[in-house]
Amino acid sequence: MNPRCPALLVSAPASGQGKTTVVAALARLLTRRGARVQVFKCGPDFLDPFWHQRASGQPVHNLDLWLTGEADARARLHAAASAADVILVEGVMGLHDGTPSSADLARVLGLPVLAVVQAGAMAQTLGAIAHGLRYYKSESDGALPWAGVLANGVAGAGHAALLRASLDDPAHWLGALPRSEAMQLPERHLGLVAAHELGEAAALARLDAAADALAATPLGEMDWADWRARWSVAFEAPPAVAPPAPLLAGRTVAVARDAAFAFVYAANLECLRALGARVVFFSPLAGDALPACDAVWLPGGYPELHAPVLAARTELRAQLHAHAQAGRPVWAECGGMMGLFDELITREGTAHPMWGLLPGRVRMQDRLMGLGLQSWAPTEAAPALRGHSFHFSACQTSLAPLACTTAAPGSARTQGEAVYAKGAVRASYFHAWFASSPSATAALFSNDFGLQPAPSRREQL
Known part of the structure; x- marks a missing residue:
């Protein structure tokens, strides 16, 4: 019909x-x-x-x-x-x-x-x-x-x-x-x-x-x-589409969600659940502890507007460090990545210590520093993720990029965004649309770039 x-x-x-x-x-x-x-x-x-x-x-x-x-x-x-x-x-x-x-x-x-x-x-x-x-x-x-x-x-x-x-x-x-x-x-x-x-x-x-x-x-x-x-x-009925393989079955993904980390596509949450993940939320601004989880997603938002509160979350900083040091994945997008550097510097020049999972600092700028549709393949075994970038900050880090995103066909800007990696952490100014490649999304949240189903953290214990 x-x-x-x-x-x-x-x-x-x-x-x-x-x-x-x-x-x-x-x-x-x-x-x-x-x-x-x-x-x-x-x-x-x-x-x-x-x-x-x-x-x-x-x-x-x-x-x-x-x-x-x-x-x-x-x-x-x-x-x-x-x-x-x-x-x-x-x-x-x-x-x-x-x-x-x-x-x-x-x-x-x-x-x-x-x-x-x-x-x-x-x-x-x-x-x-x-x-x-x-x-x-x-x-x-x-x-x-x-x-x-x-x-x-x-x-x-x-x-x-x-x-x-x-x-x-x-x-x-x-x-x-x-x-x-x-x-x-x-x-x-x-x-x-x-x-x-x-x-x-x-x-x-x-x-x-x-x-x-x-x-x-x-x-x-x-x-x-x-x-x-x-x-x-x-509106014509679309052809039937097979659901993605449950590559995240048994895994819990903790998602930061509040005024500092608000840039979450509802479709991305749908994709994580379709992959079999259990999604739980926590608010860094409200003082929430990191939930028990197998992976963390720090979405984009406005960390620069809440830098003093985020800087004071020293116990969350320790929890994130322990999570990453145990080899459990962290995926951080744009504002989420900003919170992972050693330091965030506002437009007014005030420096705030951040969570220190990535070396370096991020500084707010007076002009747009990145804009456009992008794609990135976390693994050669899966189609590339599609997404975009839009940011007014720039980062300075000793890390060499793991990869760079590729501008979409017809994009006015050809420069891609750096993707940084340190241990189990992956971070970029790139905002991913998870459903564009569910298998690549599963790789991000499992650190399993061979895309084989993996046991949950509870099963590993």
């Missing part, structure tokens, strides 16, 4: 146009009206989904034709269409940016595109931008499913009238959002401030203000009959 469900892919000419706020506002508005809204994020991103999850009340997954793969995207959309009243997908960067792009995803999956355009400093040029977004590469790649345009940052009714008249088809005018603080979500150096950091009441207040502004537009005024008539999509 191919379920049908109204769906939109919300994109823009570039980053910074307001698409994240629009998606979150729309999810909040429809949820307040009683709809079950399922939101997805195109491309690698940890921060935007926090807001979408708070707005919709549902877990948010990522979709990307290269990172997660077409089969995974189709499977998730098919499942969502069977349960949700509406599907929203937030694009990444500009509509045609990247290889593959949000436009490619829209074409492959049949998702109508809603373009959010920051129109505060333009008038009739909106029509040219909308026309270009819709028809760019359409002769070679096929027609792009199109929903319409939502103008952001509009001065008033007269300005909105000029913008609307510039479009090829008046039916594609979905409204104008005013210049307003309500349409701004808080930001910092890596992107949006996570919704949970504001507290539930403050986050919902921001989302409600944005939803109220959106409610006054033609898009916000539409009823379900309009949604179904305009943007209903049939």
